[in-house]
Amino acid sequence: MHLKRNILELETTTRDALYDITEQVRSKVEQSGIKNGLVSIYAHGATAAIMIQEGWDDSVQNDVVTLLRKLAPHGVWEHDRQDGNADAHLKAGLVGPGETVPLIDGKLGLSTWQNIFFCEFDGPRKMRRIVVTVIGEQSIKKRDLQV
Numbered sequence: 001m002h003l004k005r006n007i008l009e010l011e012t013t014t015r016d017a018l019y020d021i022t023e024q025v026r027s028k029v030e031q032s033g034i035k036n037g038l039v040s041i042y043a044h045g046a047t048a049a050i051m052i053q054e055g056w057d058d059s060v061q062n063d064v065v066t067l068l069r070k071l072a073p074h075g076v077w078e079h080d081r082q083d084g085n086a087d088a089h090l091k092a093g094l095v096g097p098g099e100t101v102p103l104i105d106g107k108l109g110l111s112t113w114q115n116i117f118f119c120e121f122d123g124p125r126k127m128r129r130i131v132v133t134v135i136g137e138q139s140i141k142k143r144d145l146q147v
Contacts, residue, residue, distance in 0.1 A: 016069060021041075
């Protein structure tokens, strides 16, 4: 079993937005040399998240942001009295800090329409960190193929 961990860094430009990080994750997977296993993508920070969603056009991402703004509006929560970002914490909690994707023959096991998104709920930020951990084998062993 092999494990490779990398940190992606991302600058965000708005308070609420989804950023497609699929290609950056794919690059880290290729660099790992691991062919079969799992890829964990984890957002550092209590006001950010990771989501797998359709990446064909911006409409789905825009709809996600609109929905979360309606579910957790800005400025109406108890925590807002402390630092004004309660909605960001709630949105991040609803979406979750990470996702796991299967790694199959060196490729991310995403469907045609799926992409990996970093979800910013408390931007803009100069730097956000995303941990990409690839765990698995560099090749399938013959014994693993037997049923």
